[in-house]
Amino acid sequence: MRTTLCDRLGIEYPVFGFTPSEHVAAAISRAGGLGVLGCVRFNDPEELDRVLDWMDDNTGGRPYGVDVVMPAAVPAEGSxxxxxxxxxxxxxxxxxxxxxxxxxxxxxxxxxxxxxVLGWLHSVARSHVDVALNHRIALIANALGSPPVDVIERAHAHDVPVAALAGRVDHAMRHVDNGVDLVVSQGYEAGGHTGEIASMVLLPEIVDAVGERAPVLAAGGIGSGRQAAAALALGASGVWMGSFWLATEEYRRGxxxxxxxxxxxxxxxxxxxxxxxxxxxxxxxxxxxxxxxxxxxxxxxxxxxxxxxxxxxxxxxxxxxxxxxxxxVSMPVGQIVGRMDRVRPVADIMGELVADFASTVDRLGTLR
Amino acid sequence: MRTTLCDRLGIEYPVFGFTPSEHVAAAISRAGGLGVLGCVRFNDPEELDRVLDWMDDNTGGRPYGVDVVMPAAVPAEGSxxxxxxxxxxxxxxxxxxxxxxxxxxxxxxxxxxxxxVLGWLHSVARSHVDVALNHRIALIANALGSPPVDVIERAHAHDVPVAALAGRVDHAMRHVDNGVDLVVSQGYEAGGHTGEIASMVLLPEIVDAVGERAPVLAAGGIGSGRQAAAALALGASGVWMGSFWLATEEYRRGxxxxxxxxxxxxxxxxxxxxxxxxxxxxxxxxxxxxxxxxxxxxxxxxxxxxxxxxxxxxxxxxxxxxxxxxxxVSMPVGQIVGRMDRVRPVADIMGELVADFASTVDRLGTLR
Incomplete structure (x- = not known):
């Protein structure tokens, strides 16, 4: 499972794993994907700094990213x-x-x-970006659309590409107009903040609309190699998985x-x-x-x-x-939860996904 | 684009086209798919009989099917x-x-x-089955789940396989338990009656649950060869398209x-x-x-x-x-409506879908 994103980001597989756990994020990166650490829970920037120090030391030299939450419309500020x-x-x-x-x-x-959680506030999210740019991050993703253009420009000045989630074609177009490097097409079936258009329809729409301007990742409903193959068939350059890592052994640590x-x-x-x-x-x-x-x-x-x-x-x-x-329980999770039938190590999930992707592509070749 | 369903049903491509228009259904069958005529609009069984006579004469000897609407729970009867x-x-x-x-x-x-429309009534839907079994139909589909077991048995006595739509795994299991031959996995993104689970998640779930007992068709969000390839990657043996044929020249006839x-x-x-x-x-x-x-x-x-x-x-x-x-307008249609950007002949849609499927499979092979 290889796309142009692998060389561009220095990863083995185009599998992006969003998670609030540094243990999970590091394991995803070590397994050949790109672990993306959710920052919204860090009210204190110094705590994030310490955790990213830990990431620097525990990802085996592999790249990793961070995910901040900056709503496109600046919400109320305050303590x-x-x-x-x-x-x-x-x-x-x-x-x-x-x-x-x-x-x-x-x-x-x-x-x-x-x-x-104050990470929803622009000011707090900006502090996350400030801290993260002092570490060897390979990606800044924004869970709520385009970050402000000056944030994108600061990331680019550090040679860090920026990803943004999109639930509609017009959102995706705004992202690339703002300078976003990677669009994450987030389907209705996804966990957490999500729109109303399902991945089967949304993903190829965004791929067609964005064209050569940015690669597109598929988020929503991905938890197996068959689903990753479907996403790449629909034009994605990689997959973005969040829910699936919640049922991992690493998630329990700490x-x-x-x-x-x-x-x-x-x-x-x-x-x-x-x-x-x-x-x-x-x-x-x-x-x-x-x-x-x-x-x-x-x-x-x-x-x-x-x-x-x-x-x-x-x-x-x-x-x-x-x-x-x-x-x-009060827990964001996607419809893929039906496929999360046991708690496993991250590396097992990645290994199975990659093998299943290969056999799916082989099977499709026989139906040509 | 070939699966085991092609030989089994005598069709060129595993593309099932549901439509209320006999002109569209016949064109789909002539183009190598299986046109499936929706019967719910026929309050008068004799009118359906005349239209199926026309189908027998205008499908170039290719197979076609019919779609009836029998809710699993028998609704109120009456004039x-x-x-x-x-x-x-x-x-x-x-x-x-x-x-x-x-x-x-x-x-x-x-x-x-x-x-x-009285086609929602069990008695009227049964008259549709009676009429259809006197024609050379290759499939009876039920839009609202399993038909009654005696209807399935009558179809089988005429060597006609039965398909049923399912929006959840438990529905699909009930269908195969009742003797249904083909399960149509209908995702949230589909037009008309539809459930809440999107195709990306629902389809592989149903494929896994049904196993060898029945092939599964993918409905919901299909309007291109990329989407058909995604569906087959997810384990479908074919695709079921409804909305997409509404934007055809044949649909205007009559x-x-x-x-x-x-x-x-x-x-x-x-x-x-x-x-x-x-x-x-x-x-x-x-x-x-x-x-x-x-x-x-x-x-x-x-x-x-x-x-x-x-x-x-x-x-x-x-x-x-x-x-x-x-x-x-008051019109059932799926989220794929965003891809329906012009009115075309049925054969153009089929040709483009098949070619796009082949190039998608080729492209995926390079990402292996």
Whole structure:
């Protein structure tokens, strides 16, 4: 499995692995793909700096990337405290009542409250870029469209290419107009923030529209070599996988609370996801659990806009993680969750994907 | 482009074309695929009989199939008049008011009202099967899951294989348990009645679950050879296309009112569809127009269950067709509508698809 992106980025396989875990990201890079570390959870830039030091030392000299979250429209800025005053009491009461009804305990005394993820803020995302450019990163990806043009230009000044996710053709065209180097076509079936057009339709549309201006990666529904072959048949130059790495042994390292989440993912089928605004305020696909069902009940309030919704549910997410109940998980994941049937090492997933890709291409050759 | 289905069904390419038009169905069969005529519009079995006589004479001796609509759960039976009494006055008033607001004229005096499509009724669908089995059909497909087992057995007694559409793995398993010979994996992106799982995920899931018990066709998002290659990479033995044939010259024959509809489809992008219950009472993907938008307004009533909703909007559909306004079309179509950029002969579409499939497979071979 080789495309022009392999030489360009110095990777063995055009498999881009997005993950919030440095252990997973490093393992993806060591296995021949490009591990892309999600930065949104780092409220403190110094913590990101330490983690990227670790990445520099633990990727066996292979390239890796980072993923920041900069919405195209600059959202409200402010500290968690300032923004918190914008959250209606009705919403806070609903969250408290729902957690009680779902049997999610309070946090133990002394448990630090992280105060919500601020990585959605432009200022915080910019600090992520500043930190990352001091490391040997091979890619900056933006999960919410084009980063500001000056950020793209700074990355280019460091010889770092920029990728941006697109759920529609017009988004993709805006990205390349802004100087983005790699477009990630993110289909409806993907986990996290995602649009309404499925990969089978969206990917070749974006490939045709972008043409020679940028290679396109396929995101949404990829978890096997057959799916990677389908993506390359549709014109992708590589695949972008996120959900699939959640069911890995590496994901558990340094994440003691991952066990219930992995149990829930392994048990889930492809129909067990829901696209909802309750995670961040923008439509994102999550695992369907008792938590997401509570938010779709008739008495539930409408989710708040970004970044307020994530601040609203930040402590709830902490409590849910600590509770360790697979039926109350709050986790972004794509429809590919139906294929995540066991927890494996990253290298096993990569090895199987590459072998399956080769046999799929051979099989297709016989149908020519 | 050849799979085992070609020899089994006596077709040149494993391209199954669903269409309500006998002119399109015959052209698909003549072009080397399998034209599958939708029967749901035939309230009168004798009219279907005459049209199948025409198919027998105009397919150049090539095989063709029929598509009936038998819901798995038997819906209410009765004449249009009896059923009409179950429609609330509020719904009738909304339809009248909406058509007036959209500028859709009344039908001219003397225009026959067809009284709604009754093909959704089990009794009518059974009459379609009775008629079709007296013709040289090569396939009976059911758009809404497994037909009753006795219908499958009657088809088999005539050496006619049966296909059934599935939007989830459990549906597919029920079909093969019931004796269905071909499973059509219908992804979220498809037009008409469709589920929530996208083809990229659904298709390989169904292929794996069904195994050797039945070949699987890919429906949803197919309109090019690249997409056909992706489908075969994912394990399909052929493709099932519906929407794409709506933008053909053959579709206009005998359908004077098709012009506004085709104008609307050619102008639409992939984002211009909506999945709604307003067409039949079950979720179906339609072109987004001022008609579908009116039904999603806050003052719109909830759609009625099948078969009442279709009876409710039957005359509205007639008036809309007669009005010839592309902005008020009521038309099932998939997200592939974004690729339908001109009206062409069926044979051109087939030729381009087959050539594009071959070049895609060749290109993939170089990425091995």
């Amino acid at each position: 968690a405290g300032d923004l918190g005053e914008l959250i209606p009491a009705e919403h806070r009461a609903f969250v408290e009542r729902t957690l009680a009804e779902l049997g999610v305990p309070e946090l133990p005394d002394g448990a630090a409250e992280r105060g919500g 994440m003691a609370e991952a066990s219930a989440m992995q149990d829930a993912l392994v048990a889930a089928r492809s129909a067990d996801t829901v696209r909802t605004r309750i995670y961040t305020g923008k439509p994102a696909r999550l695992l369907r659990t008792r938590w997401t069902e509570a938010w779709s009940a008739p008495d539930a309030p409408a989710p708040l806009p970004m970044p307020l919704q994530n601040l609203l549910v930040a402590e709830a997410h902490q409590r849910i993680s600590a509770a360790g109940d697979p039926s109350v | 249009a008049g009896d059923l009409g009494e179950l429609i609330p006055a509020e719904h009738r008033a909304f339809v009248e008011r909406t058509l007036a607001e959209l500028g859709v004229p009344e039908l001219p005096d003397g225009a026959a009202e067809r009284g709604g 359908m004077a009112e098709a012009s506004a509809m085709q104008d609307a489809l050619v102008a639409a992008r992939s984002a211009d569809t909506v999945r709604t219950r307003i067409y039949t009472g079950k979720p179906a993907r339609l072109l987004r127009t001022r008609w579908t938008e009116a039904w999603s307004a806050p003052d719109a009533p909830a759609p009625l269950p099948m078969p009442l909703q279709n009876l409710l909007v039957a005359e509205a559909h007639q008036r809309i067709s007669a009005a010839g306004d592309p902005s008020v």
